[in-house]
Amino acid sequence: MYRGDLTRDGHPAEATLNAGGAKHLKTAWQVEMSGAINGTPAVASGIVVAASAGGVVAAYRFDTGATLWQLSRLGAISGSPTIADGHVIIGTLSGHVIAIGMDGALLWDSVAPGVKPAIWSSPTVYGQLVLAGVGSQYGDNPLETGRIIALDLATGHEVWSVCALDGCAAGDGIWSTPAIDANSRGFIGVGNPDDAVLAFDVATGRRLWITSFHPDAGRDVDVGATPILFQLGGRERIAVGSNAGVFKVLDADSGAVVWSRDLVNGSAVHGLLASPGYDGTYFYVPSAGTPSGVYALSVTDGKTAWTNHAGLPVYSAPAIGNGVVVFGTGDVFGDPNQGGMMALSSMDGTVLWTHDLHSAVFSGPSISGNTVLVGDSRVPAGLNSYWRNAQIVLTLGARCAAAQRNVRRCLG
Numbered sequence: 013m014y015r016g017d018l019t020r021d022g023h024p025a026e027a028t029l030n031a032g033g034a035k036h037l038k039t040a041w042q043v044e045m046s047g048a049i050n051g052t053p054a055v056a057s058g059i060v061v062a063a064s065a066g067g068v069v070a071a072y073r074f075d076t077g078a079t080l081w082q083l084s085r086l087g088a089i090s091g092s093p094t095i096a097d098g099h100v101i102i103g104t105l106s107g108h109v110i111a112i113g114m115d116g117a118l119l120w121d122s123v124a125p126g127v128k129p130a131i132w133s134s135p136t137v138y139g140q141l142v143l144a145g146v147g148s149q150y151g152d153n154p155l156e157t158g159r160i161i162a163l164d165l166a167t168g169h170e171v172w173s174v175c176a177l178d179g180c181a182a183g184d185g186i187w188s189t190p191a192i193d194a195n196s197r198g199f200i201g202v203g204n205p206d207d208a209v210l211a212f213d214v215a216t217g218r219r220l221w222i223t224s225f226h227p228d229a230g231r232d233v234d235v236g237a238t239p240i241l242f243q244l245g246g247r248e249r250i251a252v253g254s255n256a257g258v259f260k261v262l263d264a265d266s267g268a269v270v271w272s273r274d275l276v277n278g279s280a281v282h283g284l285l286a287s288p289g290y291d292g293t294y295f296y297v298p299s300a301g302t303p304s305g306v307y308a309l310s311v312t313d314g315k316t317a318w319t320n321h322a323g324l325p326v327y328s329a330p331a332i333g334n335g336v337v338v339f340g341t342g343d344v345f346g347d348p349n350q351g352g353m354m355a356l357s358s359m360d361g362t363v364l365w366t367h368d369l370h371s372a373v374f375s376g377p378s379i380s381g382n383t384v385l386v387g388d389s390r391v392p393a394g395l396n397s398y399w400r401n402a403q404i405v406l407t408l409g410a411r412c413a414a415a416q417r418n419v420r421r422c423l424g
Contacts, residue, residue, distance in 0.1 A: 013094065207226055
């Protein structure tokens with residue numbers, strides 16, 4: 013599941029990679045894919061599923077990288093695939109939500125409402141519902157009505173649809189993925205003009221509250237990252253950053269601001285674009301703004317515990333193991349041949365491992381056991397596996413990238 017589970021903290025229970033193992037990551041296998049891989053690979057029952065901007069979804073054996081099946085010409089894919097109840101669910105930039113069987117059979121194909129809608133977010137399965145955020149094409153041309161749609165998992169038929177703005181006005185496009193709590197409340201980031209977090213009832217789509225982070229003022233500084241759900245002081249809270257570089261903690265019941273910090277200088281394509289991580293001790297906040305890097309923040313007040321500037325912007329949502337934080341580096345508008353992977357100690361930010369891929373890495377890695385999966389921007393794209401004393405990286409693309417990516421698997 014994207015970011016590990018529905019709390020979206022990037023710290024799944026099955027991630028057992030520790031600091032000692034991270035120091036010895038090396039390549040185990042690699043397979044090639046066509047097109048930018050923008051999402052995090054999904055892992056379930058010994059199968060790895062990855063999707064690309066070339067419109068390809070493919071399944072591989074987790075242990076060997078052998079191809080199990082591949083579907084092509086589905087439309088460009090930016091988000092991560094989701095595996096649930098024997099279904100692989102993907103969203104496309106042409107506005108389709110598609111379900112595929114675990115045997116590679118196409119099950120259904122549903123088109124989102126709108127003039128020219130795009131699904132940047134990663135579809136979410138909750139019970140028998142498939143949720144997806146709907147936004148505009150890159151550049152907001154045309155500017156679509158931001159909305160969340162819920163589809164029936166078995167058929168793909170629409171169950172409900174809710175607009176982010178009153179009257180379903182254009183704007184507030186959604187390229188975030190929802191976090192969902194035990195009370196069936198969803199929390200999702202929205203774009204301009206509100207640049208906000210929207211809370212909604214998952215069963216009905218009813219809007220509960222919306223909290224804007226800042227006036228947009230034509231800057232296009234969306235909340236595109238996925239919120240984290242966590243407990244603080246006996247209450248449920250939400251944490252997420254914005255493209256403008258602002259990081260906030262909100263109360264889940266009311267949307268009231270608990271604390272807020274102007275962390276970095278951002279813009280429409282820089283700032284806190286990638287989703288943060290959380291392990292019960294710190295928030296791990298990736299920055300593609302100025303300064304760039306990864307920031308470990310105190311949960312109670314947002315004070316910086318440590319910073320690693322990483323040498324390049326970080327558009328990659330960090331994955332957290334046992335005392336280790338793993339992420340990719342690279343500049344969307346810089347040299348596509350610069351970038352790679354880093355593993356840091358979650359205690360103090362000490363560098364445990366780096367791997368120069370000679371390619372920007374924009375996807376968030378996935379950790380399953382002591383295996384890491386991540387994607388890069390090299391041509392041709394590939395999926396690599398790294399075993400203990402081996403590395404495994406799955407390279408995925410970023411929202412604005414168009415090159416082919418490598419998909420790799422790493423073990424530590």
